[in-house]
Amino acid sequence: MSNIKDKIVIITGVSSGIGEATAKELASKGAKLVLAARREDRLIKLQQEIQNTGGLALYIVTDVSSHEQMEELADFALKEFGKIDVMINNAGVMPLSTVYEKKMNEWDTMIDVNIKGVLYGIAAVLPSMRERKEGHIINVSSVAGHLVFPTSSVYSGTKFAVLAITEGLRQEECNNNIRTTIICPGSVDTELTDHISDANLKHSIKKQSEIAIHPNSIARAIAFAIEQPSDVAINELIIRPTIQQL
Numbered sequence: 001m002s003n004i005k006d007k008i009v010i011i012t013g014v015s016s017g018i019g020e021a022t023a024k025e026l027a028s029k030g031a032k033l034v035l036a037a038r039r040e041d042r043l044i045k046l047q048q049e050i051q052n053t054g055g056l057a058l059y060i061v062t063d064v065s066s067h068e069q070m071e072e073l074a075d076f077a078l079k080e081f082g083k084i085d086v087m088i089n090n091a092g093v094m095p096l097s098t099v100y101e102k103k104m105n106e107w108d109t110m111i112d113v114n115i116k117g118v119l120y121g122i123a124a125v126l127p128s129m130r131e132r133k134e135g136h137i138i139n140v141s142s143v144a145g146h147l148v149f150p151t152s153s154v155y156s157g158t159k160f161a162v163l164a165i166t167e168g169l170r171q172e173e174c175n176n177n178i179r180t181t182i183i184c185p186g187s188v189d190t191e192l193t194d195h196i197s198d199a200n201l202k203h204s205i206k207k208q209s210e211i212a213i214h215p216n217s218i219a220r221a222i223a224f225a226i227e228q229p230s231d232v233a234i235n236e237l238i239i240r241p242t243i244q245q246l
Contacts, residue, residue, distance in 0.1 A: 005030030013091030015042035017190030021215035027055030036062035064117030074124035114158035186240030
C-alpha cells in the first residue's frame with residue numbers, strides 16, 4: 001500500500017505546471033488534497049478533474065505572499081481534515097532580468113513569492129506538525145539555487161535562500177520527526193518563463209527550454225520523497241533533462 005494514501009497534503013501554486021501535475025499524481029495515490037493558488041477558475045477545474053477520477057480535493061484561493069492568507073490555508077486544512085501531513089511550497093515566479101535594469105517591482109515579487117511565500121507556508125503548518133511530532137515540508141527550489149547565470153542574479157538569490165531555509169529547518173526540526181525535502185528542477189515545461197517581461201530575453205529562454213521535461217517528472221520525484229517511511233528523509237533532489245548542461 002502506498003505511504004501516500006490518506007495523507008493530508010497542502011500544495012501551493014497548483015493552477016499550472018509542477019503544482020498541477022503533483023496534485024494529480026498524489027491524488028492518484030490516494031492523498032487528500034488542499035489546493036491553493038490565486039486563480040479560482042483553475043482551482044475549480046483541477047478539483048473537478050481530481051474528483052472525476054475518484055480523488056478527494058478541496059481548494060482555497062490563496063496568495064502565498066500574504067502571511068494571513070497562508071495561516072487561513074493551514075487553518076482550513078486543519079478544520080476540514082484535522083491534521084496536515086505534508087506541506088508543498090511550490091508557488092514561484094521567475095521574471096529574469098539583469099540587475100542593471102533595476103526592475104525593482106519584479107525583485108519585490110520574487111522575494112515576496114519565492115522566499116516569503118515559503119517562510120509563510122512553513123510558519124503556518126509547523127505548530128500543528130510539532131504538536132503531532134510528525135510532518136513533511138517540501139520546498140521547491142531550482143537548479144538556479146545551485147548556480148547563477150546572467151539575468152538570474154535575483155531569481156537565483158531567492159532559490160539559494162530556499163535551500164538555506166530548508167536546511168536550517170531540517171536541523172531545527174529533525175528531533176521533532178519533521179522531514180524536509182528540497183526539490184530542484186532543471187528545465188521543465190511550465191508557465192514560469194511567462195513572467196519574463198523582456199520580450200527578447202523571454203524568446204531566448206523559451207528557445208533554451210525546448211529541452212524541457214514534463215512537470216510529471218517532478219511530480220513523481222515529489223511522490224517518491226513522500227512515499228518513504230517516516231524514519232527516512234529525502235532531503236534534496238535535483239531533476240534535470242538528461243541533456244541539460246547547466
